[in-house]
Amino acid sequence: MAVELVGGALLSAFLQVTFEKLASAGIVDYFRGRKLNEMLLKKLNITLLTINAVVDDAELMQIKNQPVKVWLDAVKDAVLEAEDLMDEIDIEVTRCKLEAESQTRSTTSKVWNFFSPSSSSFDKEIELKMQEVLDNLEYLASKKDILDLKKSSGFGVGSSSHVSKILPSTSLPVDSIIYGRDIEKEVIFNWMTSDTNIHNNQLSIVSIVGMGGMGKTTLAKHLYNDPKIEVIFDVKAWISVSQEFNVFKLTRSILEGIIGSTDDSRDLNMVQERLKEKLSGKRFLLVLDDIWNENHMQWEALQTPFNYGAQGSKILVTTRSLKVVSIIQTNKEIRLKQLENEHCWQLFSKHAFQDENPQIDPDSKKIAKMIMEKCQGLPLALKTIGSLLYTKSSFVEWESILASEIWELSEDECNIIPALMLSYHHLPSPLKRCFAYCALFPKNYVFEKDIFNSIVVG
Template sequence: MPIADLFLGALLPVLFEMLASHELLNFARRVGIDKLLKKWEKMLTSIDQVLVDAEDRQMTGDPGVKWWLEDLRNLTYDIEDFLDEFTINSMENKSKAEPDTSKVCALLPSCRFKLSPKALMLDHTMRSKIKKMDGRLQEIIARKDVLSLIENRGRRSAYHQLDKPIPSTNGTEPCFISREDEKREILKLLTREEDNRTCMELEVIAIVGMGGVGKTALAQQIYNHPHLTFDEKAWACVSDDFNVLSITKSILETIDHHLSCEGKTLNWLQDELKKNLSGKKYFVVLDDIWNKNYENWTILLKPFQSGAKGSKIIVTTRDLDVASMANARLITLKVLSLDDCMTLFASHALGVQNFAHHPDLEVLGRKIVEKCKGLPLAVKALAGLLRTKVSPHEWEAILNSKIWNLPEERINILPALKLSYLHLHCHLRRCFAYCAIFPKGYEIQRDEVIRWWIAEGLVKEKEGKDRWNAGLNYFNELVQPILAQGSLKSSGIKIIHL
């Protein structure tokens, strides 16, 4: 997904906030366009409901949807500018009516129309602008229907299933590089003598790291380790759809292959799972958890309380808050070293773990691997494109391409990145998307970018000091996952605190 299209998902909530403003609506009622703004709100809502599908179809190369999104993006910018101008005018009119209660308007930039409400609607330029904008919005709606875009209906992404790991735990990665220290630590936790922990205090181990860093691969190594002995084992792929019923069903079907779970209620499934785990030492992996709802987590764990001491649960997640919610023992995965990435790359591209038989490709391979920033998922994806290809020209072509422009069906790092973006809070999405204005390699000054966020209205606190502190919190929330995973330097990001 082109970075510019991130703004659509971030900008539409801003427009909804502006259109819901009581002050703006009161002024719109006085000038006679309140019904028009309400109509715009409904039309934008219908667009918002198909936006995910549109962005997904653009990823597959649909040109009609691509042009529709470009026109929509331009229109949303124009609507925001119009509403900003209209809001300023409403504030100035209020200031004139209450000169002693508001002096802030004197500091606002002068707008093009400083007219009375009546004169405003007689202004030909303004009426023409509104009419053109309304026509463009209706055209966007008509094209939306022609494109047969599908409504979101609560899902985050039409292709979010592609981001889920294949729910198979048979065998392990054919070339699993590094992670020996983390693997040893987890195995020690799984096999250690039990303390006074009760069954109500389930022991949870969280493997935490950024998307593509190898959390699932490590969990598979542990799950299939020959020296681990448990009465029952199960693996469930969770991803962003934390459905307690489907997760419970998946675990139960793994433990009891002959049990028919179709059409059963959650209560029935949990009762059966409780029976199957009662008095047994089990080992369960919950892969790729995003859910931070503690109530849902406790509901999911109810059947597990019947197990024996020594039972263990491993969760993999990109979010430290998930590990905190689960009261888990933390295992943090950092990015791989360049040498480890080179071994992984050679294994998947050439079928061997070094470049001994292809010395002419080693320099190109190293440059390609450097682009992957230590992420094994990116390394394997790029190596897969070059598998069995030994022409330096083909390797140069990959070297000179950009990983985020590669077709989605050939590489699955993009869905992982988009999923990370979708799980940001709305206010953080807008601030993150704003950073697209910085060129690659730009040294972002923290205080500078916070001031720009405030100037653009992306920080919602009203007062100066509170607004600055809120902006600082936004910045820290965006940077924290990178800092926590120890990959700031490897990601090429440099932050300056003034």
């Protein structure tokens, strides 16, 4: 499952490479010099742009939608065919240049020979194959509406209709105990209860940063629900932000969280005025969970009413992005790392054995710890795989899980893939290409830094 899923997800990276090749001077000059149909290039570019507009949404949908995954694979194959054709053209162009340079003719003659009309079988074959690729891609592009693929919203990836399928977080903690985060919790709690920035107008913001599944939201929940917090703040609200950063909707959600009822504001000005009224003179705590938006102007628009709160008000943010931390001008940054082995075992055992200190036979403990180590200190993986083991009573099944790849588990059994794939979708195109290159190597392959850098840069 993992290899197939990654293959589909890398389409956006392949498309960026194809766009660059299509725009290269060598390809354009070849078509012009050989008097080939330049409209093929223009139509191909437009068709690829049409596909590219919905590819982010498709990459998200493929996790649960098999027809979309089949469509992605077909598009990827067609795009690779187009790349192969352009590589053939590059080889032909290079061959012609080398032949021209080897002859003792004038510069004018070289240029004329290189770009002179040709009726060679190669040119005809290229034109014919390019038309076939274009026809195939146009057909695939025409199916995007049938598959209900939406244009990317511009912030994050995918359409809001599909993003909303990811459950928003709530302020209620699922677990009564949080493992391995006592130090971080104490640091943040001391900051939240201190008078930092009380003598200036700067917002007091703390950011919990870490990759998906690291436990950012869990830590924020335990802080938000700490009884000692209740007596410090006049009002508090928990907002699950996620990928769609709509200032009006978020402001209204914050207001509704504070007043405990539905708000009927019709525009941003109205809802911000109401929020300003509710926050004025009050010490508030606001948790903004899972922020992805990296647009500074949108953040400024959202935080305007916060400035009317009383001194000592605090904002707690969770995010995967260090750029978000910079944009919101955080005062305190907490970076979460993988859990230590002791805490890994406690969390894993709680879900695998319903006991953080289980009394089990040595063989079972040995295989359980080997499976635990595969989770590499990631709380989400420990919890998910531990819960899976709880449903497997047979020792043989445990051995099978140990021998298998975690990513081969179905989504019903393992929700790690959707959680971590979001991180991939938010990578810049150059890093997606780097990811595609890394995906060619086996798991746990050790890269030499200098060699890897030279290959990627080259």
